[in-house]
Amino acid sequence: EHYQKIRQALSTDGWFAVQAGSVAPAEIHLHVRVVKTLQTVFSYVNSLKPYSTSYTYPLGFVVASNKKFSPTPHPEAIDHLLAEQTTGGLKVIDGISLLGMLQLPLNIRQAIARENQIYTMANPPK
Numbered sequence: 001e002h003y004q005k006i007r008q009a010l011s012t013d014g015w016f017a018v019q020a021g022s023v024a025p026a027e028i029h030l031h032v033r034v035v036k037t038l039q040t041v042f043s044y045v046n047s048l049k050p051y052s053t054s055y056t057y058p059l060g061f062v063v064a065s066n067k068k069f070s071p072t073p074h075p076e077a078i079d080h081l082l083a084e085q086t087t088g089g090l091k092v093i094d095g096i097s098l099l100g101m102l103q104l105p106l107n108i109r110q111a112i113a114r115e116n117q118i119y120t121m122a123n124p125p126k
Contacts (some may be wrong), residue, residue: 033117046064
């Protein structure tokens with residue numbers, strides 16, 4: 001229900017991004033359930049595993065939209081877009097690093113495929 005309200009607030013080209021727990025094996029259940037929940041609301045949902053120096057465990061993020069996007073963007077196109085849309089230079093992300101964030105390890109892909117629980121207001125994360 002919460003994500004449905006977010007979807008309604010977005011423009012047709014809008015994107016939603018959320019930090020969705022750890023993707024460490026012992027804690028991955030929260031992340032994969034957020035992915036599954038978002039898949040019931042949005043047409044396109046991608047899990048990301050970005051490089052993070054702020055935490056001692058691997059974080060998982062999820063981006064969702066009703067506008068199609070590719071989990072295999074062309075690094076050169078991303079570099080061009082970043083050059084046009086940002087200022088000051090970026091130190092961690094470029095086209096190649098974004099491509100890497102979108103390529104999930106096998107264990108995460110398998111966990112998402114196996115999961116069938118979704119979160120609702122009546123059945124929230126615990």
